[in-house]
Amino acid sequence: MTRHLKLSATSAALAAVLSISASGLGAQTLPLYPLPDDDKRAFWWYYQVQEEPTLTAFQEVVGAPGQKVAATVAAPVKIAVIYPSLDVSDAWLRAFLAMEARLKEMGIPYEAVQFASGIGDHLLQTTFTDQVIQDDYEYVVFGPTEMLIQAENIKALVDAGKKVFVLTMDTVLQQYGDNQPMMYTAFSHYAGSQIICDWVVKTLGTEGTYAMLRGTPGLVDDQRSGGINSCLSENSNWKLAYEHYGDFQREGGTTGAQLIISAYPEVTLIHSANTAMAMGALSAVQSMSAQDKVMVTGWGGTGDELEALLLGELRATPMRMADDLGVSMAEAIRYDIEGRADELPLVFIGRITIATGDMPEADVLGMREEAFRYTGVAALER
Numbered sequence: 415m416t417r418h419l420k421l422s423a424t425s426a427a428l429a430a431v432l433s434i435s436a437s438g439l440g441a442q443t444l445p446l447y448p449l450p451d452d453d454k455r456a457f458w459w460y461y462q463v464q465e466e467p468t469l470t471a472f473q474e475v476v477g478a479p480g481q482k483v484a485a486t487v488a489a490p491v492k493i494a495v496i497y498p499s500l501d502v503s504d505a506w507l508r509a510f511l512a513m514e515a516r517l518k519e520m521g522i523p524y525e526a527v528q529f530a531s532g533i534g535d536h537l538l539q540t541t542f543t544d545q546v547i548q549d550d551y552e553y554v555v556f557g558p559t560e561m562l563i564q565a566e567n568i569k570a571l572v573d574a575g576k577k578v579f580v581l582t583m584d585t586v587l588q589q590y591g592d593n594q595p596m597m598y599t600a601f602s603h604y605a606g607s608q609i610i611c612d613w614v615v616k617t618l619g620t621e622g623t624y625a626m627l628r629g630t631p632g633l634v635d636d637q638r639s640g641g642i643n644s645c646l647s648e649n650s651n652w653k654l655a656y657e658h659y660g661d662f663q664r665e666g667g668t669t670g671a672q673l674i675i676s677a678y679p680e681v682t683l684i685h686s687a688n689t690a691m692a693m694g695a696l697s698a699v700q701s702m703s704a705q706d707k708v709m710v711t712g713w714g715g716t717g718d719e720l721e722a723l724l725l726g727e728l729r730a731t732p733m734r735m736a737d738d739l740g741v742s743m744a745e746a747i748r749y750d751i752e753g754r755a756d757e758l759p760l761v762f763i764g765r766i767t768i769a770t771g772d773m774p775e776a777d778v779l780g781m782r783e784e785a786f787r788y789t790g791v792a793a794l795e796r
Contacts, residue, residue: 442591457585460761469759476741480519485752490523494546497557497581498533502664502690503716505736506557508789509581512740515788520748533662536563543567547574557581560632579743584761585633599742599762603634606732606766607641610711613730613768620650624683625674627691629662638687655681660691667694675704683709689716696727715769717793720782723771730770733781737788738764
């Protein structure tokens, strides 16, 4: 049976949470649970801004079959989707398709328009933001090219009265105060880093030399790459030889892996911070005939990664139950239509586990069926 990580606040984190005194409550209520190092971060962790039972209850709803909306919807709800779905990863598009499928299952009529970009098209997302603000979209799904870079665009949408879902981010920006988007929905980047770190230590041992293919400097890469680096430093004797910023692009992964293999022969493991760079790294490893010497890990359990995993090319990946994110947004729309928006968590966390090349094929395929229960296991045509 597939074992999933329960993504709730750990006992250690909860122990660090400070209680809020009555004198500390003012016009701003967030965070609900301050931490001593809040002033050293631009964001709050998801467990600081909501009650755990709220998240747990919503996770159960997302994991169950959809229910018919308990309200009359007179006209289709209008949804704008701004996201970098032209990336190699199919995770963005799957979130959109899963949202559509769940809305249909619940009987909610909708009109959705996609505003697609590449992962590095920061300015294009600003252009899309301006367009969406001028139209009568009620809901906006915003998948940022990088959260801090897109912070002002997200704020502009919220200030314009749009109900915004921030896709693939689980860290709540402090600069927004209480004027937050309707919901953040993501798989915990940090939790994923701990899962892959745990696999390295338990499967590959406590000593070795690795390199990292990092993305774009920012919150996502800090957690995905910084998280595994910190974890390995604290829990093993693995040494970091080199870190290459590949901008979350396939070409960046290829170039970085080529450099690593050539200049750092002691490296036996390349950690990739997303699917695109992992696929690029695999191309480099194969072209340089280094398959027997260098292992590559991915991120996310996308269709491309699972195919590479089953072929014995990719070594492991933190695998997301991909359709959870799209379902969570559809369910949030249902809650809002039914007048239950106050029951939503500010941050929804999807399920994530580890998929490895050592697993029986049937187990990997079973995980794939669950992850893509709405969008299908076949490769998406884009």
